[in-house]
Amino acid sequence: MAMSTEPLLSEMGAPGRLGASLPELDVPETPVPEGLLRTALRLPEITELEAVRHFTRLSRLNYSIDTNFYPLGSCTMKYNPKVNEDAANLAGFTDCHPLIPEDLAQGSIELMFGLQEMLKAVSGFDAVSLQPAAGAHGELTGVYMIRAWHESRKDAKRKRMLIPDSAHGTNPASVAMAGFEAVTIPSSADGGVDLAALKAACDDTVAGLMITNPSTLGLFERNILEVVKIVHDSGGLVYGDGANMNALVGAFRPADAGIDVMHFNLHKTFSTPHGGGGPGAGAVGASSRLASFLPGPIAARKGVNRGSGRGSRETSGDYGFEIPENSIGRVKSFYGNFGILVRAYAYMRQLGAVGLRRVSENAVINANYLRVLLRDTYHEPYDRPCMHEFVAEGDVAAGVRTVDVAKRLIDLGFHPPTIYFPLIVHEALMIEPTESESKETLDAFAAALIRIADEAKSDPQLLHDAPHDTPVGRLDEVAAARKPVLCYHCD
Amino acid sequence: MKIDQNAKYLKSHEWTRKDGDAFVCGISDHAQKALGDIVYVDLPAPGKHYKKGSAFGVIESVKAASDLYMPMSGTIVSSNTDLADHTDIVNKDCYGAGWFIRFTADDPKEWDTLLSPLEYMKVSEKE
Numbered sequence: 282m283a284m285s286t287e288p289l290l291s292e293m294g295a296p297g298r299l300g301a302s303l304p305e306l307d308v309p310e311t312p313v314p315e316g317l318l319r320t321a322l323r324l325p326e327i328t329e330l331e332a333v334r335h336f337t338r339l340s341r342l343n344y345s346i347d348t349n350f351y352p353l354g355s356c357t358m359k360y361n362p363k364v365n366e367d368a369a370n371l372a373g374f375t376d377c378h379p380l381i382p383e384d385l386a387q388g389s390i391e392l393m394f395g396l397q398e399m400l401k402a403v404s405g406f407d408a409v410s411l412q413p414a415a416g417a418h419g420e421l422t423g424v425y426m427i428r429a430w431h432e433s434r435k436d437a438k439r440k441r442m443l444i445p446d447s448a449h450g451t452n453p454a455s456v457a458m459a460g461f462e463a464v465t466i467p468s469s470a471d472g473g474v475d476l477a478a479l480k481a482a483c484d485d486t487v488a489g490l491m492i493t494n495p496s497t498l499g500l501f502e503r504n505i506l507e508v509v510k511i512v513h514d515s516g517g518l519v520y521g522d523g524a525n526m527n528a529l530v531g532a533f534r535p536a537d538a539g540i541d542v543m544h545f546n547l548h549k550t551f552s553t554p555h556g557g558g559g560p561g562a563g564a565v566g567a568s569s570r571l572a573s574f575l576p577g578p579i580a581a582r583k584g585v586n587r588g589s590g591r592g593s594r595e596t597s598g599d600y601g602f603e604i605p606e607n608s609i610g611r612v613k614s615f616y617g618n619f620g621i622l623v624r625a626y627a628y629m630r631q632l633g634a635v636g637l638r639r640v641s642e643n644a645v646i647n648a649n650y651l652r653v654l655l656r657d658t659y660h661e662p663y664d665r666p667c668m669h670e671f672v673a674e675g676d677v678a679a680g681v682r683t684v685d686v687a688k689r690l691i692d693l694g695f696h697p698p699t700i701y702f703p704l705i706v707h708e709a710l711m712i713e714p715t716e717s718e719s720k721e722t723l724d725a726f727a728a729a730l731i732r733i734a735d736e737a738k739s740d741p742q743l744l745h746d747a748p749h750d751t752p753v754g755r756l757d758e759v760a761a762a763r764k765p766v767l768c769y770h771c772d
Numbered sequence: 773m774k775i776d777q778n779a780k781y782l783k784s785h786e787w788t789r790k791d792g793d794a795f796v797c798g799i800s801d802h803a804q805k806a807l808g809d810i811v812y813v814d815l816p817a818p819g820k821h822y823k824k825g826s827a828f829g830v831i832e833s834v835k836a837a838s839d840l841y842m843p844m845s846g847t848i849v850s851s852n853t854d855l856a857d858h859t860d861i862v863n864k865d866c867y868g869a870g871w872f873i874r875f876t877a878d879d880p881k882e883w884d885t886l887l888s889p890l891e892y893m894k895v896s897e898k899e
Contacts, residue, residue, distance in 0.1 A: 701835040707806070707899070758834045762811035763859060 286752045287338050289769070294327035301329070342752065344696055350722050352651075354670045354699035354711025355449065355497055357527045357549030358556060359644075364631070365552065365624035374623055379615040383601050390600035393580035393616065396564075396626045400545055403637065405536030406566030408605070410575040411617040416524055418612065419544025419563025420455035420491070423520045425609045426542055426567065426574040427489045428459055430518060433574075433607060439488040439517065445474045446705050447496035449522045461488055468705060472500045472663040474508050483515035492540075493522040495529070495668035497703040497711065499648065509539035518542070518571070526550045527715070528645055528669035531638025535566075542567045551625035562621040576612045577604035643716035644669040647723060651714055654727035658734045662706050670713035672706050678737035683708040685744035686733050688755060692748050693729040773896065774801040776867040780843070780883055781892035787867065788843040788886065791874065795883065797843055798871040799831065799862065802896040807833040810859040815851035815872055822846065822875075824882060829872060831862075844882040846875040 327335075345351070351358035369375075377389050397409040413419040424442065431439045442456040445466045453463040464482055469475040474492070490512045494502045502508060509519050521535045521543030527550045529535075535543050547562035548555035555561050567575050581603045604610075616622075632640060645668055652671040656664065659673035675683025687697035687710070699711040714723060736743050748754060779787040785803035788795050804810065812832040822828045827839035828848070851873050855861060862870040877883065887895065 704836050704838070759809040759811060762809075762832075762834060 287335065287342075290325035290327060290332070290335060291323045293331055293335065294325055296326055298326045298328060300327060300332060346717075349694060349696060350714075350718060350726055351696045352698050352712050352714050352726065353556075353696060354499075354672070354702070354713045355524060356556065356699065357524075357546070357669070357713060357715055358696075359527070359549070359552055359715040360717040361552050361554045361624075362628065362631070365627045368627035369620045369623040371623075374620070379619075384598045387598040387600055389619070390580050390598075390602070392626050393619075393622060394582055394600055396622055396629070397580055399626075399629045400564055400566055402634070403530050403534065404543065404545070404566045405534030406543070406572075407536075407569045408572035408575055408579065409564055409566045410577065410579050410605075411562070411564045411622055412576045412578075412611065412613045413544065413563035413565055414613050414618050415561035416449075416522075416544060416546045416549075416563045417451040417455060418561075419546075419565045420449075420451060420520070420522065421458055422563070422565050422576055422609070422612050423542040423544060424455050424459040424461065424489075424491075425612075426565075426571050427518045427520065428461070429574050429607065429609050430571060431488055436516070438486050441482075441486050442488050443479065443482055443490040443512070443517075445490075445492060445496065447472065447474075447498050447500075447703050448491055448493040449497060449524045450702060452491045452493075452522060456491070466490075468496075468498075471665070472496065472498045473502055473504055476504060476507060476511070479508060479511050483511055483517065485516055487512070487515050487517040489518040489520055489541075491520040491522060493525060494535075495525045495670075497525075497670075498663055498672050498706070499525075499528075499667040499670035499711075499713075500663060500665070501528070501668050505538045513539065524549065525669060528641055530641045531634060532641055536568050540568070542571050547621055547625040552628040553621045553624040560618045560621060562618045562625065564617075573605045573607040574609055575605045576610060577608050578602035578611075578616065579605065640716050641669070644714075647714040647716060647718055648712070650720070651712060651723050651727060654723070655712075655730055658731050659710065669715070670711060672703065673710045673712065674706065674708045675700065675710045676708040677734040678741060681737040681741050681744055683710055685741075685747065686710065686730070686737070689733045689736070689744045689747040690729060692750050693732070695726055695729055773805075773893070774867070775889045775893060777889050779867065780886035780888060781895075782841060782843050782886060783892075783895055784841045785896070786841055786843050788883065790883065794849055794874050794876050795844065795846065795880075796871050797873050797875065798866055799840070800892070800896070801866055802899075804863050804866045804870075806899075807831065807838070808835050809833055810862045812837075813855045813859055813862065813872065815855070816848050818848050818850055820848045822848070840872060842875075843886060844875075844880075845878040847878075849874040849876055 346358050346360060373388055377386050393411055400409045413422045440461055441464050442461040443464050443466050444452045447468050456463040467475045467478050494505055512519050518541040521540040523543045523545045526545060544563045544565045547553050547564060581601055583599050648667050648669050648671055652667055655673060661673045675686040683700045687700050690697045701709055702711055776787060779789040781787050785800045786797055787800050788797040810833050814830040816828050822842040824842055824845045826842050828842045829840040831838055831840055852871050
């Protein structure tokens with residue numbers, strides 16, 4: 282059944298209708314000067330109930346992880362446990378003003394310290410800063426740290442940052458914002474970094490490499506040790522993009538592979554809401570040689586990691602803050618997105634070390650289960666066991682493209698996967714089911730995709746016209762991009 | 773896939789052709805098909821100098837954005853201003869009216885080192 286289009290507020294109501302009753306005017310009326318009156322604005326004139334119904338109807342069009350399966354590749358749309366919300370809503374946290382003296386905020390600082398320690402444990406890094414507010418913000422922070430490290434060694438010629446073509450899509454932007462030049466490194470036939478191309482690109486102008494492992498192809502970089510060594514031997518540093526950490530927790534510590542700095546997406550791996558559901562948190566971890574460059578303030582325990590940095594001062598509590606010695610400074614006001622840190626802390630404490638490893642194992646098992654269900658129908662360019670996600674090709678019949686398959690999935694009740702990324706796969710469908718989903722959900726999603734592949738052959742027009750059951754059908758993305766209309770015009 | 777037999781190519785799908793004393797550059801038919809409907813092209817101002825292989829512009833389709841790479845070291849003479857409002861020309865006529873830049877080469881002999889039409893066909897068929 283097709284849902285109807287919701288009118289705009291200005292298209293509802295009637296002239297003179299009000300949402301509130303104002304008292305009679307008891308002073309002389311002062312008319313608005315002639316030239317300042319505009320009549321073309323068509324301001325809404327509606328009742329309170331009309332406004333409530335309008336927004337309630339719109340809210341029912343929301344699609345979220347709380348309503349349906351959301352296999353958006355590289356986004357880790359896992360369930361956000363409600364108990365995390367309870368923790369984050371405790372008055373001790375919500376009533377804590379960011380300018381409160383440290384001795385009155387001991388619980389909040391202890392929580393930050395505990396989260397830093399847990400992130401250090403799962404990554405092997407020497408230190409963690411919780412400052413960055415999102416994944417790409419963490420990337421930018423890491424690139425700034427690499428830049429500051431080279432500057433501290435007076436090595437000013439290192440301006441090139443190498444990025445494999447299977448890396449997370451935001452990396453080149455982070456590099457450009459830091460004033461570096463992004464250089465693409467191609468993938469080899471098996472989907473890993475092309476080592477010969479990497480070697481050829483490495484010289485004394487290379488600031489470093491940004492590697493996403495597992496890559497956006499959902500493949501673990503089997504030559505990670507070799508890749509890191511090649512970059513280190515040329516004098517560069519290695520940034521790990523932690524966007525896909527959900528595949529690795531408890532199984533692989535990035536620091537053990539020699540990675541120098543990496544961000545964690547707390548809003549992916551550690552279950553805090555995202556995608557419109559809440560702000561992100563892109564904590565950054567660093568190895569011993571970069572730890573002193575981390576942004577601060579960093580939570581510290583008295584007698585532990587205290588006293589060496591600038592700005593450390595004694596408090597009457599056990600916990601306080603410090604700014605690392607060579608810190609690039611603050612990258613966010615106050616202490617990062619604190620409410621998100623509480624949710625991630627609650628998630629990690631509930632699961633513990635064993636539970637977190639099982640999260641990653643189940644994420645990998647779910648992705649491989651789906652991959653095998655679909656591989657006879659949708660061509661998979663890298664047909665080998667995947668990690669937490671996999672990439673297939675959506676052109677299942679002549680004249681049918683990935684975007685058609687994706688739009689048809691909406692009719693069948695599923696959020697489409699990420700499409701047309703990574704760029705190195707033709708007509709890519711990038712599917713990440715996460716550990717949250719049951720076998721029944723995965724089976725139903727695979728059945729929907731297989732049904733769509735059948736429809737693509739028997740009735741391709743059905744796909745070209747999809748979605749059918751939404752308030753608006755297929756939008757003309759080309760016209761929207763070429764001739765955008767950015768203002769609403771009252772006729 | 774259409775190929776301009778008078779042009780030479782890069783693996784990254786740019787073509788370049790001699791045009792009097794200068795060279796003209798655009799993207800191949802294979803590239804415009806893979807990108808799909810082009811919606812935006814950002815091209816450099818005349819006078820700018822680029823080294824071979826460095827990015828001189830950006831092309832964006834509904835699917836993806838990607839850099840445009842300089843086929844040879846050289847200085848921009850002019851950019852195709854028609855593309856600002858009519859990016860669909862790239863999809864319709866990538867070897868003709870859909871050209872991107874005209875440039876003078878630092879070393880015109882660099883042209884000889886680029887991929888021949890046959891070599892480029894082999895490279896792009898593998899994709």
